[in-house]
Ligand SMILES: [Fe+2]
């Protein structure tokens with residue numbers, strides 16, 4: 633098993649076990665297995681995985697902090713729920729990563745993702761931050777949708793995981809947008825911050841375009857969804 637360096641510190645709280653959560657079920661079903669990848673697939677995924685797992689790790693911290701600061705109990709619950717979803721995504725993706733090599737390109741991708749997400753985490757205006765997260769999670773939904781259609785095939789455990797993460801991210805878009813609106817973000821601000829983060833996201837992804845293509849994931853589709861949506 634490969635030792636994977638974390639992108640960001642783990643959050644202080646431990647995620648409650650929820651055995652009926654689809655990701656927990658995925659972990660229980662596939663956790664004992666060894667995942668099958670061809671060498672080129674393993675190399676491509678070794679490069680792309682840090683881009684995904686860094687986002688999950690950063691999101692846990694952002695949502696934890698927002699939940700801690702929220703005075704409204706209902707929002708606090710919703711924010712914590714997202715935090716725990718992200719923790720499950722992180723655990724599942726890290727488990728996949730442990731079965732892949734850790735290459736020079738993995739380190740480079742992780743560094744790039746760390747810079748991207750650290751910048752997002754440092755935004756002081758919470759309404760801006762949540763406006764960007766809503767847009768980012770909408771893009772992650774599209775990326776996961778594209779990745780579940782990779783040449784691994786829809787029945788591969790990784791494709792199944794992408795599908796489950798995609799569904800959770802769609803819920804996060806709603807929670808993040810609601811949080812931004814609660815903080816008085818206007819439609820204009822949501823639009824403008826969304827565009828900004830999607831441009832930056834695309835710049836990061838484009839560096840790793842060959843790895844998407846190597847997995848049979850169409851980069852043009854991702855570009856259209858991320859930049860033009
Ligand atoms: Fe996530």
Ligand SMILES: [Fe+2]
Nearest residue numbers: 691769801804
């Ligand atoms: Fe998310």
